Amino acid sequence: MRSNLEKSKCEQACDILNELGLDSWLVWVRETSQMVDPVLPLILSGDVVWQSALLFTRNGEKLAIVGNFDAGGIEVKNIYDRVIPYTQGIKEHLLAELNRIDPTKIGINFSTDDVAADGMTLGMHILLKSYLEGTPYGNRLVSAEGLVQRLRGRKTPEEINLVQKAVDITEEIFRKAEHFVKPNQTEIEIYKLFHNEMNNYGVTNAWNEDHNPAVDAGPNKEFGHAGPTDNKTKDSQLLHFDFGVRYKNYCSDIQRMFFFGHERDIPSEIQDAFEAVRDAIQAASEYIKPGRLGYEVDAIARDYVKDAGYEEYQHALGHQIGRHAHDGGVLLGPKWERYGDSILGSVEPGNLFTLELYVTTKNYGQVSLEEDIVITENGCRFLSHPQKKLICIV
Amino acid sequence: MRSNLEKSKCEQACDILNELGLDSWLVWVRETSQMVDPVLPLILSGDVVWQSALLFTRNGEKLAIVGNFDAGGIEVKNIYDRVIPYTQGIKEHLLAELNRIDPTKIGINFSTDDVAADGMTLGMHILLKSYLEGTPYGNRLVSAEGLVQRLRGRKTPEEINLVQKAVDITEEIFRKAEHFVKPNQTEIEIYKLFHNEMNNYGVTNAWNEDHNPAVDAGPNKEFGHAGPTDNKTKDSQLLHFDFGVRYKNYCSDIQRMFFFGHERDIPSEIQDAFEAVRDAIQAASEYIKPGRLGYEVDAIARDYVKDAGYEEYQHALGHQIGRHAHDGGVLLGPKWERYGDSILGSVEPGNLFTLELYVTTKNYGQVSLEEDIVITENGCRFLSHPQKKLICIV
Structure with a gap:
């Protein structure tokens, strides 16, 4: 095969x-x-x-x-x-x-x-x-x-199916995490529970296992490529994941936000930030289609969060996924030196992209989401189920 | 650590x-x-x-x-x-x-x-x-x-210890194989038994899992980088392994020969070939020391098997091992175009090499062995226990 x-x-x-x-x-x-x-x-x-x-x-x-x-x-x-x-x-x-x-x-x-x-x-x-x-x-x-x-x-149908399967498994593990994630756990404990699930599903890491999943509890940790620490989850605080699995050589890459407390107790500062991120991703997904240039798509989301009063995210809106979590080719990013010409290319049918960004709150740290999409003839289709609201753990 | x-x-x-x-x-x-x-x-x-x-x-x-x-x-x-x-x-x-x-x-x-x-x-x-x-x-x-x-x-003592551990595990698995390898098994069955043992020891593949271990049963398979097949082990025939494990990022690489039958029934054609290979490796190990050039060491073993009346092996006598099974640097090989200048360098204390070669018999296919050594101040020390005689499975 x-x-x-x-x-x-x-x-x-x-x-x-x-x-x-x-x-x-x-x-x-x-x-x-x-x-x-x-x-x-x-x-x-x-x-x-x-x-x-x-x-x-x-x-x-x-x-x-x-x-x-x-x-x-x-x-x-x-x-x-x-x-x-x-x-x-x-x-x-x-x-x-x-x-x-x-x-x-x-x-x-x-x-x-x-x-x-x-x-x-x-x-x-x-x-x-x-x-x-x-x-x-x-x-x-x-x-x-x-x-x-x-x-x-240009992913073949077989390649798209493999990434879809990786995404499906990632989402199943996130659903299980709603049960095993609790307040007062360390990031390392949660990381290990994710790895147990990966073993159960027979999948490996979409990127270096040191920081897959990235697990960021509370307001004081900058998101990035650092691994989990002894930092503990706490009531009324956020928990962030950046998690991807490799299934038969093809990768997913998804970020999710959890909140410790009842939905009614989410501070408006967090809720506003969450909605800005969610809706900026949604706006980019509605804009993207074959022929759009990488930096044009990035600008939709970037302007959205800036217009909402947040600082712009310090990375690109999206990268391709496939054999690797960062699969090269056209990038949905701003015209910064470090991105070179990769943001000048145009989007094609069969491309698989992430859409991801964060904003920073004053008191609760960063809020960051990431979804996976496939480019269709006229637009895009989500491979992941976009996170609509904070996952509340009580 | x-x-x-x-x-x-x-x-x-x-x-x-x-x-x-x-x-x-x-x-x-x-x-x-x-x-x-x-x-x-x-x-x-x-x-x-x-x-x-x-x-x-x-x-x-x-x-x-x-x-x-x-x-x-x-x-x-x-x-x-x-x-x-x-x-x-x-x-x-x-x-x-x-x-x-x-x-x-x-x-x-x-x-x-x-x-x-x-x-x-x-x-x-x-x-x-x-x-x-x-x-x-x-x-x-x-x-x-x-x-x-x-x-x-120049491996540090910590690096040498890690490779030694990888070699020890490889040899333990070979010892277990003396019990689970039988006549009338397919190469693929034997391959899977090796992988079960690798899981038990918590080690991964030193090279692509497609052909680790290489399992070559009987006279009709050329050794190389092809994977195991439905080819079956048979009485009075040879079985060859090329097997390496990765332990905490450091690799072993060892070849062993099994024979199906009693020691007394080993055909002299096989026994002579085995001894030529074993003794050519021994001769090279006695010659190698800091300052020797790569091609000089290769020539010792190559001349040995040629003098014994066999065709010369179509590869280098030895490569370095470490982070990779083929770890680069000075190579113990002949002056062939494909080896470039890598065989002109000199051996240094702390280098880890394989010593490996094969000869071809008329009726029983190839006989091939591979040992792992560390270069000391005055010579070398074996990390593996050199195979002294054919492992007989009855």
């Missing part, structure tokens, strides 16, 4: 080559158990040890030139038209195939803005250039960023 | 800067949950999201310039002298620190030959060069390969 997914992504890659008018795409990797081009798992499950060239053409040809010990494991996956093994060196095999195909442009994986499209290392680039010396191909290397972003971003 | 290990590796890095006469080392990363510089986990547990600069000087200064949401999680680890958070962009902070330190050389992580020292992506290099434009520092970037190889290769 897994290898069908990869085969369909490889076929999608050849289609995108055509769409972009690019002749060929070269994924150039080695020792992927140590450092892996983020695009590789989409087109090949498992690892390669030696220098390997995965070569795709707009004619639909799919080749794998790999070390002899890697070849058998790749052949049985039945993804590539030809698996070409080598023993002492890859150079002559690579040159032979390039000479045969003679591409006028060869896309390779580098990008200043998108980590997911930046899978070639500097050393591997130097090596590739040295192998191509004396051929015309060294000067035909171009960035495959556009291809990788489309390939990664 | 974990952060002490990282702190001691950071201090080791500053010492190696001095030894190499290198002013500074810049580890330049982003979104490490997607693609991580292989050296990062040695000097920082957990992930960073935004562009991050970890900067080390020969004076022992250790700085982390990181995105605001990452800063808290790094500060609590107490590894770095200063953690400098930024919100919109890293450039001005990075330039301010470089201007203050004013290094004449800045080591960055790239290498054509060693994946473990090649952690900078091409896109991140382009970005770094653009940030350094108009400063003298863009032209002061040099490869930190020598530093990374020493840092990774």
Whole structure:
């Protein structure tokens, strides 16, 4: 089943080559158990040890030139038209195939803005250039960023189903948490209860387990990527979660807010903040559709909370999810240096995004929510059930 | 406990800067949950999201310039002298620190030959060069390969203990396998029994779980990186394992040979092959010591099996182990194109290597063994108990 997914992504890659008018795409990797081009798992499950060239053409040809010990494991996956093994060196095999195909442009994986499209290392680039010396191909290397972003971003129905399942499990665990979360627990205790549930469901962490879930009790903890502490939950205070699971290699990423007390006792300061966050996400979800640019969508939510009198959130409104919780490609973010060009791209059908933001209250810390959506032909559909009101624990 | 290990590796890095006469080392990363510089986990547990600069000087200064949401999680680890958070962009902070330190050389992580020292992506290099434009520092970037190889290769006592523990667990599971492995089992059944034991011991895979352990029954399967199949174990035939576990982030990598039948019934063809492999490993272990070059050690074992009348093995004699089963640095291998310069380096005290090789019999397939060693001041010590004779299952 897994290898069908990869085969369909490889076929999608050849289609995108055509769409972009690019002749060929070269994924150039080695020792992927140590450092892996983020695009590789989409087109090949498992690892390669030696220098390997995965070569795709707009004619639909799919080749794998790999070390002899890697070849058998790749052949049985039945993804590539030809698996070409080598023993002492890859150079002559690579040159032979390039000479045969003679591409006028060869896309390779580098990008200043998108980590997911930046899978070639500097050393591997130097090596590739040295192998191509004396051929015309060294000067035909171009960035495959556009291809990788489309390939990664345009989820197939099978990929969307896997993320939906990850989201469903995340929400089930949150529902269970309504019963096991209590006042006077430490963040670490709650964190462990979440991990017990993850084991029950057979899912792993969507990001580093140190801070998944992030558990933030009370007003004095800045949300971020810090792990849970001995900090305790308290009556009349908030509790925040940022939680994602990985189900068959696909990830969810959801934030939820709990309040310790009866609904009638929620301070208006908290309720107002909650509604601002919830409604800013809702406004962005109503605006987003294919063709919208990343920064345009961010601005809808950002302006919403600023108009409501809050400081703007210090991050992007949304990132793509998929193989990773941060899946690269177009970002729904402001025009800040650190986001580079990733916020200039446009949203496409099949993209999966988070919508997330926080505002800061005067006395109760931050209020932050995060939902997961899929872009449809005309707008978006929520994969998660957007949090409508604070979850009250009494 | 974990952060002490990282702190001691950071201090080791500053010492190696001095030894190499290198002013500074810049580890330049982003979104490490997607693609991580292989050296990062040695000097920082957990992930960073935004562009991050970890900067080390020969004076022992250790700085982390990181995105605001990452800063808290790094500060609590107490590894770095200063953690400098930024919100919109890293450039001005990075330039301010470089201007203050004013290094004449800045080591960055790239290498054509060693994946473990090649952690900078091409896109991140382009970005770094653009940030350094108009400063003298863009032209002061040099490869930190020598530093990374020493840092990774020279295991601290704590690191050696962790690998020893991984080796001990691997051997315990092999001992249990003497009871649960039987004739007429499929490779997949045996694979699952190994995974049950891994769960019992709370260890994970040292490499991709698809082929860990590699389980190769009978004469018709080429050893390599293919996974277990429905192929069945048979009386009077061999069974081969390549198996490694990860214990607290440190790996083992061991190969063992089983024979189905009584010791007295081992065909001489198998026994001779086994002894050639075992004794070639022993010869290499007696030769290896600090100062020996990678290809010199490989040649001892390679000549041994060739002199015994076998074809030479089509891989390197040994690789380093540690955080990864293939841990980069000096390789004990022949002068083949695919190994580049990695086999020209010399062995150092504290290095952990595998010693592994196979020979091919005419009627019974391949015979392959692999042991794990640590380099001492004068030679080496085995971490594994070298396999002295075939494990006979009756």
